[in-house]
Amino acid sequence: MPQHKEQKSDLSREEAIDRIWQLAEDIDMCMFVTWDGEYTRARPLSARVHRNENAIFFLVNAESAKNGQLERFPKVTMAWSNNSSYKYVTISGHAKVTNDRSKIEQLWEKTDEAWWDSAQDPEIRLITVAPDESELWDSPGKMVAVAKMVMSAITGAKPDVGDNAKVEL
Structure with a gap:
């Protein structure tokens, strides 16, 4: 596994990892990116x-192009974005598609009824990503980030608009 240089941040490695997991959970919807052998493909998933x-x-869904892509190319990237507060997270890892009925039942939420009748629907599959x-x-917020960028434009200094950290999970 390649080693990545951790970015300059006021956060410790542990704080960055905590923040990454928390933001991914809080934002919920991510762009799920796969590779089909020729192009990257992205789609929003909960x-x-x-x-x-x-x-x-x-x-x-059981019959989905992404499932076939994952069989051939299991490496994926997920991107979460909260534009209103300038908070962004990407997580990469290996994905696997299964028909784990027990886990599907455990993960089932009321909102899933928009797509399937119940957790017992035989068309549901589970993608599990190991990050x-x-x-x-992670910006302190839109107002602070904008103010820092304006000051940077006036002074010519590079703005410090929050934490940026790259870590292995």
Whole structure:
């Protein structure tokens, strides 16, 4: 596994990891990016973030192009974005598609009824991602970030608009 230089941040490695997991859980919807052998493909999915299992889960349809892509190319990237507060997280890892009915039942939420009748729907599959690296961009908020960028434009100094950290998970 390649070693990545951790970025300059006021956060310790442990604080960055905590913040990454928390933001991914809080933001929920992510862009789930796969590779099809020619292009990257991204689609929005609701993430079930379970740090205690070191896993991120997704409920998906059995007949989906992404499932075939994951069989051939299991490395994925997930990107969470909270534009209103300038908070962003990416997590990369290895994904696997299964038909784990017990886990699907455990992860089932009322909102899933928009896509399937129940957790017993035979068309549901489970994608499990084991994360291995992540990056965080965490601003103190839009107003502070904008003010710092304006001051930077006036003074010519580079703005410090929050924490950026790249860590292995």
